Amino acid sequence: MRKRAIIRAVLAAALAPVCAGIVALTVTPTAAAVGGSGPYPADYETSTSLANHTIYRPGTLPAEKLPIFVWGNGGCSANGLSQQNFLREIASYGFLAIASGGPNASGSTTSQMLTQSIDWAVAENSRQGGKYYGRLDTGKIAVGGYSCGGLEAYAVSNDARVTTTTIFSSGLLNDADDYQLRRLTKPIAYFIGGPSDIAYPNAIDDWGKLPAGLPAFMGNLNVGHGGTYGQTNGGEFGRVAVLYLKWRLKGDTTAGANFVGANCGLCNTQWQVQQKNLTLDGGNPSPSPSPTPSPSPSPSPSPSGGGSRGCSATYSVQDQWSGGFVASVSVTAGGTAINGWSVSLGLPAGATITSLWNGVNTGTSGNVTVTNQSYNGRLSAGQSTSFGFQGSGTGAGATVTCAAG
Numbered sequence: 464m465r466k467r468a469i470i471r472a473v474l475a476a477a478l479a480p481v482c483a484g485i486v487a488l489t490v491t492p493t494a495a496a497v498g499g500s501g502p503y504p505a506d507y508e509t510s511t512s513l514a515n516h517t518i519y520r521p522g523t524l525p526a527e528k529l530p531i532f533v534w535g536n537g538g539c540s541a542n543g544l545s546q547q548n549f550l551r552e553i554a555s556y557g558f559l560a561i562a563s564g565g566p567n568a569s570g571s572t573t574s575q576m577l578t579q580s581i582d583w584a585v586a587e588n589s590r591q592g593g594k595y596y597g598r599l600d601t602g603k604i605a606v607g608g609y610s611c612g613g614l615e616a617y618a619v620s621n622d623a624r625v626t627t628t629t630i631f632s633s634g635l636l637n638d639a640d641d642y643q644l645r646r647l648t649k650p651i652a653y654f655i656g657g658p659s660d661i662a663y664p665n666a667i668d669d670w671g672k673l674p675a676g677l678p679a680f681m682g683n684l685n686v687g688h689g690g691t692y693g694q695t696n697g698g699e700f701g702r703v704a705v706l707y708l709k710w711r712l713k714g715d716t717t718a719g720a721n722f723v724g725a726n727c728g729l730c731n732t733q734w735q736v737q738q739k740n741l742t743l744d745g746g747n748p749s750p751s752p753s754p755t756p757s758p759s760p761s762p763s764p765s766p767s768g769g770g771s772r773g774c775s776a777t778y779s780v781q782d783q784w785s786g787g788f789v790a791s792v793s794v795t796a797g798g799t800a801i802n803g804w805s806v807s808l809g810l811p812a813g814a815t816i817t818s819l820w821n822g823v824n825t826g827t828s829g830n831v832t833v834t835n836q837s838y839n840g841r842l843s844a845g846q847s848t849s850f851g852f853q854g855s856g857t858g859a860g861a862t863v864t865c866a867a868g
Contacts (some may be wrong), residue, residue: 471591474749476868491842492543495667499551500552501552501556502556503555506520506522507551508520508641509751510584515565516576517544517562517564517565518548519554522778529599530605531561531580531713532708535563535608535611535613535616539571539612539615540564540571541563541567542567543568545564548696550562550573552701561584561654564576578619602626602627603711604624605708607630607631610631610662612633614635616633620646620649621648624719627649628650631655631704633669643789644674646818648677648821650677650800651678652707653666653679657684657685659688660686662774663683666681674820675847675849676838678740679741681724682737683735684700684735703729703734705720706722723743724738731809765793774794774796774801774804774842775795777863780858788814788853788857789852790861791851792808796842796843796845797845804834804868805834807830809832810828810831810862814855814858818853820853821839821850821860822850838863
């Protein structure tokens, strides 16, 4: 079980006073390095077509397209300069970084503002005559956030346009929100301030609940909840964030070597490192010898089927409320290894899938086909994986059959 009172108090109610102090430090840093340390000196700007946001960009756009990084501030602060050193540093390495909230603005942000950032960047890349026309890599988008902003990043991590999620000193507050973990399908990375970070227990709880097969990295640097964002160039968190984004959004495997393998660049340093299912080239890792267990089935699972076709499937309703539900389907290989699976899901009348994770669905109601993602199709004999979905209507009474690819 999650939920320590101190964490809930600080990350929810007390985030404002705790992070207000952090924000006050980072708005006017004592050692700001204008431009960042990268090859493209960067600063920030605003746009009338993206109200209440702060856009960090190289002063002179490089010839290469800019991947996109959208950011939620600590304390869900609407001051887009809250982590300015950190975001300027990222931009200086050839990224477009967009923070929720205007420069020195007041108030609070919402997760929808991250989606607005993505929408705006995609639109600007297609707007003829605009300075970003054809200059952005809209196929490479990362979402991230610090503390309360990390909760916002979780909320939009299932956007199909997101390439990777980055969580800084944050973790889900309530077990009821764990569906956000179950729907993750893209690589995720955690950068936490060590055991003295108030978000540490929740981040560790989230780590243990990630879907089996999901590529994931966790690094803990013992600096506490405040991180290093206000230091020159964002300090160590800024350095490591640049490396991670260069790997995930630019395909830089030299940068990626800092995160992958027993002898990774961050291994055996001041960082405490954990890894799951990571490969430098982003391909399918070998099946994990001890995958994260699938959610416990509900008291009323549907019959499984398809065992004679190389795999079997079982369906269970995880949660049901008036007008909606969350369900899970466990897929298990038969007596031999399989390299792909397809589940035929028969939904009860009136039920409709609204979001699905760890699988690819064709259709949303009636007879739906769900196939594996790139990372969870290979199963050794007897090995299981799972996918889940949220739906409207009533979840009880669905049927499932499985066929191996």
